[in-house]
Every structure is written in C-alpha cells, then in structure tokens.
Amino acid sequence: MRRSALTGWLLLTPSLLLLGGLVVFPILYNVWLSLFNKHAFLPVQQFVGLGHYRYFSTDPEFWASFRHGVVYAGATMVLQIGVGVPAALLLNEAFRGRNLLRGIVLFPYMIPTIVAVILWKWLLNDSYGLVNHLLTTARLSDHAIPWLGPDYIMTSLIVTSVWQFFPFVVVTYLARLQTIPPELYEAATVDGASAWRRFVHVTLPQTASVLFVIVLLRSIWMFTKFDTVWLLAGEGGVSKYVRTLPVYAYARSFTYLQAGMGAALAVIMFVMLLVATAIYFQAFRGEETFA
Amino acid sequence: MARKFGVSRRHFLIGAGAATAVGLGAAPAAIGQQTRELHVWHTEVEPQTVKTIQDTSIAEFEKKFPGFKVRQQALGWGDLNTKLLASLAAGNPPDLTHLNPFMTASLYTKQLLRPMDELIRALGESDIHEATLKLQYFEGKYYGVTHAMGATYFAERRDLREKKGIKPPETYDDMLKLCAALTEGGRYAFQMPGEKLYMGFVHPAEWLAGNGGSWVDPKTWRPNLNSKPMLEALDYAQKLNKFQPQGWAGQKYLDTLAALANGKIAMAHLSGARTIGYIERYAPEGTRDPEHFMPLLRPHGPGGKVGISALDGENWAVFTQSKYPNEAFEFLRLFYKKEHYMAYCHTVPIHLTPIFKSMINDPAYLANERIKKWRPWHDVMVNGLKQNRFLPIGFSRPDDNLLPFLAELDGSGIVADMVVEVMVGGKNPKVEADRAQKRAEELLGQLGAKRWS
Numbered sequence: 001m002r003r004s005a006l007t008g009w010l011l012l013t014p015s016l017l018l019l020g021g022l023v024v025f026p027i028l029y030n031v032w033l034s035l036f037n038k039h040a041f042l043p044v045q046q047f048v049g050l051g052h053y054r055y056f057s058t059d060p061e062f063w064a065s066f067r068h069g070v071v072y073a074g075a076t077m078v079l080q081i082g083v084g085v086p087a088a089l090l091l092n093e094a095f096r097g098r099n100l101l102r103g104i105v106l107f108p109y110m111i112p113t114i115v116a117v118i119l120w121k122w123l124l125n126d127s128y129g130l131v132n133h134l135l136t137t138a139r140l141s142d143h144a145i146p147w148l149g150p151d152y153i154m155t156s157l158i159v160t161s162v163w164q165f166f167p168f169v170v171v172t173y174l175a176r177l178q179t180i181p182p183e184l185y186e187a188a189t190v191d192g193a194s195a196w197r198r199f200v201h202v203t204l205p206q207t208a209s210v211l212f213v214i215v216l217l218r219s220i221w222m223f224t225k226f227d228t229v230w231l232l233a234g235e236g237g238v239s240k241y242v243r244t245l246p247v248y249a250y251a252r253s254f255t256y257l258q259a260g261m262g263a264a265l266a267v268i269m270f271v272m273l274l275v276a277t278a279i280y281f282q283a284f285r286g287e288e289t290f291a
Numbered sequence: 292m293a294r295k296f297g298v299s300r301r302h303f304l305i306g307a308g309a310a311t312a313v314g315l316g317a318a319p320a321a322i323g324q325q326t327r328e329l330h331v332w333h334t335e336v337e338p339q340t341v342k343t344i345q346d347t348s349i350a351e352f353e354k355k356f357p358g359f360k361v362r363q364q365a366l367g368w369g370d371l372n373t374k375l376l377a378s379l380a381a382g383n384p385p386d387l388t389h390l391n392p393f394m395t396a397s398l399y400t401k402q403l404l405r406p407m408d409e410l411i412r413a414l415g416e417s418d419i420h421e422a423t424l425k426l427q428y429f430e431g432k433y434y435g436v437t438h439a440m441g442a443t444y445f446a447e448r449r450d451l452r453e454k455k456g457i458k459p460p461e462t463y464d465d466m467l468k469l470c471a472a473l474t475e476g477g478r479y480a481f482q483m484p485g486e487k488l489y490m491g492f493v494h495p496a497e498w499l500a501g502n503g504g505s506w507v508d509p510k511t512w513r514p515n516l517n518s519k520p521m522l523e524a525l526d527y528a529q530k531l532n533k534f535q536p537q538g539w540a541g542q543k544y545l546d547t548l549a550a551l552a553n554g555k556i557a558m559a560h561l562s563g564a565r566t567i568g569y570i571e572r573y574a575p576e577g578t579r580d581p582e583h584f585m586p587l588l589r590p591h592g593p594g595g596k597v598g599i600s601a602l603d604g605e606n607w608a609v610f611t612q613s614k615y616p617n618e619a620f621e622f623l624r625l626f627y628k629k630e631h632y633m634a635y636c637h638t639v640p641i642h643l644t645p646i647f648k649s650m651i652n653d654p655a656y657l658a659n660e661r662i663k664k665w666r667p668w669h670d671v672m673v674n675g676l677k678q679n680r681f682l683p684i685g686f687s688r689p690d691d692n693l694l695p696f697l698a699e700l701d702g703s704g705i706v707a708d709m710v711v712e713v714m715v716g717g718k719n720p721k722v723e724a725d726r727a728q729k730r731a732e733e734l735l736g737q738l739g740a741k742r743w744s
Binding site (some may be wrong): 037040041042044061125126127128144145146147148149150153233235236237238239240251254255256257258261 | 373376377379380401403485486487488490491536537538539540541542543546549550555698699701702703704707708710711712715716730734737738
C-alpha cells in the first residue's frame with residue numbers, strides 16, 4: 001500500500017512540478033513583486049510593503065477603472081446572454097439553412113480580435129463609417145454621431161464585445177439544449193403547455209446549470225478582458241472613458257513603467273474575482289445542483 | 292488489418308537514426324561557419340527606406356565584415372518602445388537602435404548607453420546641425436546621434452486661407468480667427484489626432500514651449516501643469532475645439548490626413564513632409580502642389596515670442612549591453628557615408644532632412660525630384676531651423692533632454708486626460724490642470740524624481 005502510494009506520488013510529480021512552475025510560481029512572484037517599487041525594465045527596486053495597496057485604495061483612477069470594468073463586464077454579459085440564448089433557441093429548431101446559419105453565427109468568435117476591432121472602428125468612424133452613412137441616409141440622424149468619441153466610446157465598446165463574444169453563449173447553450181430529452185417537451189405539450197410555459201418549465205430548469213457556468217465564465221472573462229478594450233481605445237485620448245482594471249494594470253506596468261504597481265493591481269483583480277466567484281457560488285448553489 | 296503502404300517501426304527507427312547521424316555529422320561544420328548577427332532596430336518603416344539601408348550601408352558592412360550579418364528591423368514608435376523595454380528587461384537589447392530623445396535621458400541615467408564621441412568627431416561635430424547635436428549630450432559626452440530631421444506642423448489648404456485674405460497666424464488669437472473663417476459649409480477648420488502620444492504629449496509640449504512654459508520647474512522638477520502658460524494653452528485648446536469634428540478624440544493621425552485630402556477639414560493639426568506622399572496619392576487632381584497644400588508653423592501664446600513645432604528625429608543609440616558595440620559604431624560610420632546617407636534621406640525627401648549642414652544645401656541633395664517640386668516645404672524646414680522654431684518631440688524647452696521621466700509622464704496619460712477633459716468634455720481648465728498637477732506630482736514622487744519639498 002505504502003509502495004503504491006509512493007509510486008502514485010512519483011507519477012504525479014512531473015505534473016505537480018509543471019503546475020507549480022507555470023501556475024503557482026507566477027502568482028506568488030506577482031504577489032511578491034507587488035510589495036516592491038519596481039521599475040518595469042531595470043533591476044531597480046525598493047521594498048514598500050503594502051504601500052501600493054494603500055495608494056490604490058484612495059486612487060481615483062483605480063476606482064474609475066473599477067467602475068468602468070463593472071459596467072463593461074455587466075452590460076456585455078447581460079447582452080451576450082440576451083442575444084445568445086434566443087439565438088441558440090432559434091438554432092435548435094429545425095428549418096432550412098440551419099447548419100449554414102449555425103456556421104455564420106460562429107463567425108465573430110472565430111476571427112481574431114484585432115480584425116474585429118478594426119472592422120468596428122471602420123464601421124463606426126464618424127468621417128467615413130458605414131453606420132453613420134446608413135443613419136443619415138435613413139434620416140435617423142441629421143449629423144454624424146461620434147461613436148468613437150468620449151460620449152459613445154463605452155457604447156461602441158460594449159456593442160463590439162457583444163458582437164464578438166455572444167457566439168460562445170450560443171454554442172454552449174445550444175449544446176445543452178440538444179441533450180434535453182424530447183419526451184419532456186412532448187409531455188408538456190400533451191398537458192397543454194404553451195411555448196412560453198415549455199420554455200419556463202422545461203428548458204430553463206434543464207439549462208440552468210449551463211447558464212450558471214456561462215454567467216460565471218463570461219463575467220470573469222469580460223472583467224479581465226484586455227485586448228478588445230486596448231485595441232479600441234487604449235492608445236487614444238478617449239481611453240480614459242473606458243479604462244478598465246486590466247488596461248490600468250497594463251498601463252502602470254508598461255507605460256508608467258511601474259511594474260510593482262501593475263502587479264498590485266493584478267493581485268487586487270485576482271482577489272476581487274475570487275470573492276465575487278465565492279459569493280456567486282454561495283448565492284446560486286441551489287440552482288446549480290437541480291439540473 | 293493488413294498494412295498496405297505504411298512504414299514498419301523498425302524501418303522508421305533505422306531511418307530516423309541515420310538522419311540524426313547525418314545531421315550530427317554535419318553540425319560541427321555548420322557551427323564553425325556560424326555568422327554573427329548585428330541587430331539594428333529603427334523607426335523608418337517605409338519600404339523604400341528599408342531597401343535603401345539594405346542595399347547601401349548593410350551591403351557595404353557585410354562586405355567589410357564577412358563574418359557578420361546585419362538584421363534590420365523597422366518598427367513604428369509604439370512597437371519600438373515596447374520591444375525595447377522587453378529586450379532590456381531580458382538583458383538582450385539590439386546592438387544599435389533608434390531612440391526617441393525623450394527616452395534617452397531616462398536610459399542614460401540608468402547607465403544603459405555607451406558614449407559615442409569618437410564617432411561624432413569622425414562624422415564632423417561642427418557640421419552636425421545645432422538643432423540636434425547636443426540632444427544626447429550628458430556630462431561632456433555624446434550618447435546619441437540623430438538619424439535625420441523632420442519637422443511637424445499644420446498642413447493647410449493654403450488656397451482656402453488665401454481666398455479669405457488671411458495671413459499665416461502668428462498668435463493663438465490669429466489662429467482662432469483663421470479657424471472661425473475656415474469653418475463653413477460643413478467643413479471644419481482643422482482636426483487634431485486622437486492618439487494619446489500626440490494630443491496628450493507632443494502638442495501640449497508645443498503649447499508650453501510656444502507660451503513661455505515648461506513641463507517642470509528646471510531646478511526642482513516640480514511639474515508645471517497648472518502654471519499660467521499651461522492654463523492659457525488649455526483655454527486656447529478649448530476654444531479651438533469647436534472648429535474641429537466632434538469625434539476627433541477617437542480618430543487617428545492618418546484619419547486627419549484623409550479628412551484633409553477629401554476636403555472635410557482645411558488643416559491637419561499634425562503633419563510632416565510625409566504628408567506630401569499622401570497628398571500626391573489622395574488629394575483631388577489639380578490640387579497636388581504647394582499652391583494648395585503648405586506647412587504652417589505653430590502660433591505662439593501670450594507668454595511666448597515664437598511658436599514652436601516638434602522636430603521628429605530619433606537618435607541612434609548603442610547600449611552598454613550591446614553584444615557588438617564596436618561593429619555597431621562601424622555600421623554607423625557607413626550609414627552616414629555621404630552617398631549612403633543622401634540615398635537614405637532621398638527615400639522620404641524633406642521628412643528625412645540631413646543632419647549635416649553641408650548637405651542640406653548641397654545641390655546634389657536638392658536635385659531630388661520631389662524636393663524640387665515641393666521646394667516651399669523644404670524652405671519651411673530650413674527657415675524653421677534657422678529661426679529655432681523646432682524642439683524635439685515632447686520637449687517644452689531645450690534642456691528637457693536632461694529630464695529622466697518624460698517617457699513615464701507621456702506613458703501615464705496624465706496630460707492626455709487633462710487635455711481631453713478640457714477640450715472634449717468642456718471642463719474648467721483650472722480644475723483639470725490642478726487634478727493633473729496632483730497626479731504628476733505623485734508620479735514623480737513614485738519615480739524618485741521629486742526634488743521639491
């Protein structure tokens with residue numbers, strides 16, 4: 001017994017070493033780094049303890065970035081589900097061209113983020129963009145709307161992100177829909193349930209577990225989303241209006257050249273997500289288990 | 292199941308073993324012939340420039356040093372800075388690179404640069420234009436040499452201004468009057484680029500320089516973001532804003548050139564001689580000449596005597612960590628060899644104005660077709676140099692080359708946030724300037740650059 005346990009540990013050792021080196025060590029190193037005033041590219045550092053954390057607790061930029069992150073993650077998550085779930089329900093029905101449509105729906109998720117952002121920046125440009133052209137041609141607006149200006153940049157960012165990421169919801173939800181036994185719908189229909197009641201009493205309970213995971217994953221991913229935000233507005237004068245925590249952490253590390261502060265922001269985000277996830281699990285534990 | 296066309300495991304292993312043996316046998320010879328690589332990074336991304344460097348300086352260098360291969364990489368500003376930071380962090384920077392002058396002091400103070408006095412003397416110290424000679428001069432030694440000079444300025448529709456009977460503006464007030472006159476019929480007077488680097492660093496530096504201000508107090512390094520010159524400049528910028536398209540802050544430098552070419556604006560706020568190529572490709576037929584498009588130097592504010600424009604001119608630098616520093620200096624000697632250097636400058640005429648005073652007026656240099664056609668643009672450059680109308684990018688005064696934190700100030704976006712709030716948000720300049728001042732003081736404190744009490 002003892003010998004087999006030893007063999008087991010020996011077999012596990014490579015995996016544990018890999019995990020430790022690739023996952024645990026970077027996290028611990030990041031925590032350690034956050035305790036120093038460390039230049040981004042020079043071996044110049046000074047121990048400051050929890051100084052960076054104290055600084056961020058009263059830093060208006062930090063709180064503005066946090067607010068932007070919450071608005072961005074919340075709005076995009078709700079809209080992705082609002083668009084993705086009906087689309088999945090539609091694609092679960094039998095109709096001609098369904099397979100083609102399933103492929104088309106996946107398209108935004110398949111293209112690289114840089115392409116998606118350039119495409120949307122072109123569409124929304126207020127000098128030559130198609131969106132303004134259509135709006136003015138249809139007389140819905142008498143002037144070009146500055147979609148990429150301060151007043152609309154968050155809206156544009158949310159629209160771009162929802163367009164790019166809602167297919168994930170479609171695919172995941174559709175996969176679960178396809179495993180619901182048809183007998184449940186047949187029984188509900190025999191009992192005289194309308195389409196809406198079938199959705200509420202059959203589909204929703206059956207898909208609650210997958211919705212639980214979608215909300216969790218999409219919230220985390222959108223809260224930590226960097227590339228879309230940075231590419232759309234990161235280097236521009238309007239970045240202030242959509243600066244989320246990952247962008248602020250990047251800026252502290254690589255444009256302010258304060259690696260220690262960037263590390264502290266990463267740790268703060270990590271803790272925030274841990275706490276939010278724990279609360280989420282606690283609040284929805286019941287719903288998660290009944291499916 | 293019968294195997295029809297497969298390879299047996301035994302045959303596969305024999306084949307693989309034989310291939311490995313052959314490979315290993317050949318390896319010593321290959322190692323013996325290994326060429327050393329000189330890594331050269333620069334910011335001139337035009338294909339014709341890259342090709343010219345390859346065909347002239349690199350070709351001659353590789354002939355002279357047979358064991359070496361030069362690897363040039365052309366990168367945009369932003370990419371270069373990011374890549375440089377990563378390479379320095381890894382302790383493996385290129386042997387030779389372009390640097391923005393506002394980054395040089397920061398790297399010099401960290402003892403990352405090698406002096407190059409011998410090279411400067413060999414090139415002809417007295418022949419190098421004063422506008423660039425001492426930008427990388429610290430404690431009696433040279434730590435860089437500018438590759439070429441290109442002024443930035445407004446590119447205006449000269450014909451539209453002249454139709455209004457208005458002279459080139461000298462002051463902020465003149466510029467506001469010109470903008471009011473040119474904004475009509477759905478056309479805006481001008482457009483500023485929305486990139487943070489320009490609207491949040493390059494232009495505010497020009498505003499300060501042209502209004503008797505500076506980024507920081509020269510002695511204490513305390514930021515001057517809420518000083519009178521900056522407040523006056525912000526007030527000017529806020530008034531200017533109504534003469535440009537609403538969404539400018541979300542658009543880029545090239546968008547402004549497109550807007551100039553298609554007649555949506557009468558002036559592009561940021562332009563250089565590179566714009567000529569754009570005008571020749573995209574402006575309407577019959578307008579692609581200096582009669583219609585001309586540079587316009589910056590106006591000055593109430594506290595300044597002359598408007599200041601940014602001079603685009605990165606310097607070559609050799610790092611202390613460079614693997615082949617001597618060869619890097621040898622490469623530079625070949626780069627500045629007259630025939631190589633003139634060919635290089637001719638790849639983007641006027642934008643790459645030579646640093647050598649003797650060459651700027653050299654008939655061979657001026658014989659270039661584009662310089663001949665666009666001679667008034669060259670003259671603006673030469674006159675601007677004579678009248679001290681240019682400062683390096685991001686400098687508010689000549690001595691800013693000694694500030695080791697300009698790169699961090701630019702990167703922080705503190706100034707950009709202030710400008711966008713004042714111009715686009717219409718906020719009170721004093722309130723925003725005070726906020727920016729507080730943030731800048733905090734930043735300099737964090738960087739260990741606080742000299743005031």
